Amino acid sequence: MLAQLFYVSKRSPKCSDEDIEKILQISVENNAKKNITGVLLYSKEKFLQCIEGELSHLLALYDKIKLDKRHSEAIMLGLVPVKERNFPSWQMAGKSVDLNKVDFKSQMSAAESEEFENILSGKASSAERVGKIIQLFFR
Template sequence: MLAQLVYVSSRKNTCNDFEIEKILAACQKNNPHVDATGVLLYSQDKFIQYLEGEAKQLLALFDKIKQDPRHEKVRMISYGPIKEKAFPSWHMATKKLSKKDVDYKTHISLQDKKIFAQLLQGEQPEASKVLSMLKQFFD
């Protein structure tokens, strides 16, 4: 079954930009083997990652992610079946978020800004809004 999984976590102070490059390199090396794709948004203190692939593979990958010492307070925001991948060719795309001001690439409503703020806090917004919210950073 094809599925999506979204989590948010707190980035540890010891996780510098070089560590982010290592995360991306590992994703690009390992994700094709399990046909996992997705996006990673990060700031000085948060990670938000959207993953898509086979459900069992995603859960196994999430178990590994939870053990990564570069972050803590890992919280699943969304998990469920999907009909098709939103990012079929991206084994992992990344976007750095400014701590002070998020640079939205498209028009975003006040409601969507509120939903994104909830995501950053690890609160579970409407599951149907998670993907559309994250896509706004990459369209």
Template structure:
């Protein structure tokens, strides 16, 4: 099984419809057997994808071809024995969410993640919080 972690930035001038992205991702990823976690603040995307190699590659190829993304950087790409994310989730801080509530939600999603994956997500979250 493969786990791929990447970060990207929204293309300037692009309107990000997170509800639409979530609906399409849920549908496509279920069909492909891909799970993971997507964190977004509507400007940056940090996502981990897990599943069979060909399925993860197919999802990632669609992401790379999506004009809403730019500066896509793979942070790690490795073989795993067991999924760290058993269900697809999208974490997004809503306008009424407090920083603490959002951080608690993310810690819950990341509970079973490897230290490297958890650290990457927590680092971005901390950086965005400090900004």
């Protein structure tokens, strides 16, 4: 069954931008083998990731990712069956986001920006909304 999984986590202070490059590289390689796609948003303090693919592969990957020392306190925001993928063309696309940057704010309405901040602090939005908000960064 095709599904999507979203989570937020705290980026370790020891996790450098080079570490993130490495994460993205290995993700592209591994995810291709399992037909997993998705995106990874990151700031200095947080990660927000969407992974999509076969349910059993997502659960196995999430179990592995949770143990990764480059972040902590993963909170699953949603795990839902879907008919189609939001990010079919990316094995794993990474994008850095800075809440204080003007160009960041201009990408979304005040309401969307507030919703995004709530999502980053682990507060509930439906999985569908989380997917929609993440998509704003990739249009």
